[in-house]
Amino acid sequence: MKRTFIMFIAIITFSLFQFVSPNSEAHAVTYADGTYDISFEMKEAGSNNTSIADGYFTKPAKLVVKNGANYIQLTTNESDWIKSMSGPMGSATDVSESGNSRTVQFEVGDLSNPVNMNMHVVVPEEVAGMEYDHNHSVRVVFNAENIPAATNESAEESTEAKDEVEQVTAGADDTAEKNPKADDTTEKNPKTGDTTPIGVYVFLLLASIAVLVIYETRFAKN
Numbered sequence: 001m002k003r004t005f006i007m008f009i010a011i012i013t014f015s016l017f018q019f020v021s022p023n024s025e026a027h028a029v030t031y032a033d034g035t036y037d038i039s040f041e042m043k044e045a046g047s048n049n050t051s052i053a054d055g056y057f058t059k060p061a062k063l064v065v066k067n068g069a070n071y072i073q074l075t076t077n078e079s080d081w082i083k084s085m086s087g088p089m090g091s092a093t094d095v096s097e098s099g100n101s102r103t104v105q106f107e108v109g110d111l112s113n114p115v116n117m118n119m120h121v122v123v124p125e126e127v128a129g130m131e132y133d134h135n136h137s138v139r140v141v142f143n144a145e146n147i148p149a150a151t152n153e154s155a156e157e158s159t160e161a162k163d164e165v166e167q168v169t170a171g172a173d174d175t176a177e178k179n180p181k182a183d184d185t186t187e188k189n190p191k192t193g194d195t196t197p198i199g200v201y202v203f204l205l206l207a208s209i210a211v212l213v214i215y216e217t218r219f220a221k222n
Contacts, residue, residue: 029112031065032150038063038072038142043114045137053119053138056082058101063111063147070111072142075103083120111147114139 040061042054062073073095076082079102085092087106095103108115117140123132 029110029144030068030150031063031070031111031144032148033065033067034148036063036065036147037061038111038144038147040140040142042117042138042140045116045139051136051138053121053136061142063142063144064105068150070108071105072108072115072140073103073105075101077101081121081123083122085117085119088116111142111144114141116140 037060039059042051042057043049044051056076056078058075058077061075064071064073072087074085074092076085077100079097079100082102085104085106087108089107089109092104092106095105097103106117117138119136119138121132121134121136125131
């Protein structure tokens with residue numbers, strides 16, 4: 001009984017430190033606005049094998065980042081066979097077309113994970129021996145190691161700075177008359193609130209230790 005209770009307290013303590021740890025929350029990588037070349041490989045939907053569809057596209061692809069949103073541009077060299085394409089956030093739109101080459105664009109999310117892509121492929125009978133008409137799914141693995149990153153914190157700071165400037169400009173006259181130090185108060189309050197969860201977890205940790213001490217004392221007397 002004593003050993004079980006000690007193990008229970010140890011598990012609670014470890015869990016509390018996990019919540020308090022600043023590295024417990026992972027953020028998806030965002031990229032700086034711009035247009036970049038990005039290498040890729042199309043893999044089969046249900047395995048790690050390279051898909052036959054990989055040979056239908058020219059490389060590299062283009063990554064277009066606009067206001068933090070990621071758009072992929074792929075160019076197929078078999079436009080007659082690939083009738084339509086779609087990404088995880090909807091159908092692809094045509095960017096340009098020349099002969100049997102067509103460039104499309106679709107929005108994607110986190111490029112650190114494979115991107116699901118669907119395409120309607122129709123291969124003529126004289127090419128495949130029989131007509132192939134199928135909706136084909138692939139996982140596109142992009143290599144974004146050389147793409148410059150823009151952290152989420154930077155984007156949030158830019159938004160907060162813009163909002164702060166607008167608020168100060170709109171209420172400058174009232175603030176000057178009623179409370180000249182209002183700006184200082186507004187700046188300090190969020191910092192105090194940020195530490196509140198840590199205080200709660202520390203209190204729970206200390207309470208757990210106190211319970212353990214009481215239990216050990218009573219156990220020793222008995």
